[in-house]
Amino acid sequence: MLRRVIAAAALVVTAALVPAAPTTASETPPAPVRTAPVPAAGEEQQADLRLGSPGSPVRQEIRHPGAAYVKVHVARLALAPGDHLTVADPAGREVHTYHGDPTRGAAARGDAGFTRHGRTGFAAMSVDGDTAVITLHTRGERGSHAVVDRYWRGYTPAEFAAENPSTRSVCGADGRRDAVCYKTSHPAHYAASRGVARMLLNGGGYCTAWRVGRGNHMMTNNHCIKTQAELDRVELQFDYDCATCGGNDPRPGTKVGANALLRTSASLDFTLFSVDDFEKITQFGTLFLETRAPIANEQAYIAGHGDTRPKRISLYEERDGGAYCGVRTPQLGSEDVGYNCDTSGGSSGSPVLAGSSHKVIALHWGGSCPTNVGTRMEKIYPQIQDLVDNRP
Secondary structure, eight states: OOOOOSOOSSOOOOTTTSOSSOOOTTOOOOOOOOOSOOOBOEEEEEEEEEESSTTOOSEEEEEOTTOSEEEEEEEEEEOOTTOEEEEEOTTSSSEEEESSOGGGTOOOTTOOOEEOOSSSOEEEOOEESSEEEEEEEOSSSSOOEEEEEEEEEEOOHHHHHHHOTTOEEOOSSOOEEEGGGGTTTSHHHHHHHTTEEEEEETTTEEEEEEEBSSSSOEEEOTTTOOSHHHHTTEEEEETOOBSSTTOOOBOOOEEEEEEEEEEEETTTTEEEEEESSGGGTGGGOOBOBOOSOOOTTOBEEEEEOGGGOSOEEEOBSSSTTSOBOBEEEEEETTTEEEEOOOEETTOTTOEEEETTTOOEEEEEEEEOSSOEEEEEHHHHHHHHTTTOOOOO
16 A cells, blocks of 8 residues: 655645546556645744733733734633633634633533643634633632733734645636535535534644544544644634625634544544534534545535635536536545545645535545545545444
């Protein structure tokens, strides 16, 4: 079995490695090798903010002009009964509440998710936009206090483009559109996209992940998450969709932390894991797996968060009115499949769905022109069938 090397959201290959013309199922061209990293989306910043201690305010603000998001790390949190801490955006669209340090078992039912970034403290769920407001809600002089020692901020669009010059896998015009654009015209495609989430990695990188089967299971690439330690630093954002077609007005969605790494494979480039607060995401539905091999020229589509943007669906080869995108090389090497649906950096981990059944036929891991590439689900499924309830 070919072992891929170097984690990636995009790949660079020569035309000789990926045939431009469709091949038959009997042919087995060599699979390309990834050569580019997961896109960088943000960076860590140091802070020294104190709330509630003598001489300190109960409200502090972190503002990084132009940042795509702010994710706050709480180094120390001590709360009297009934007091709580919130991390919110200025408008109050996102409010993450904590009644204690969740890493010490002090969280209350209904508290927001969190991520771990070291031996002590916790990071709150991120807030979209360039400002996070941290507030200590206390009933008088009760001894409650908090310390914020660092935060992560998301790059501006210009910074993201400068940091990731070669993460696109779009040939010709970009055929992707906001998921909501297909809510009426292609309701089954839109419904399938609901189970897809944007995944923030350690405060500074992005991939895509999605619900699989009936239980608490998520799937992404191994090159996005390899270990439990990496998973501890992951947050997932469901329903990060534009409210109107082409409106660039994304909802904040629902953010949850990751829980347990269940199974992973570097050779097949998949990771299966669970999440905290599973009940919060069941409303978004789930995806089921095709266990057959892909078929040459069958219609396919991809839902994902390329370029870290709100969810888009790659359904057409060019734009609406063009041909549907689909499978071009059903057997690319020993475990991959090639297709011409548009992707870009951040699309890694996206589901590739069959247009005929709306089930997942491949796990996207990279791309270039003329062919994007994913691991065939027929190869992954035997590795996880004892864990995943794949009955629609």
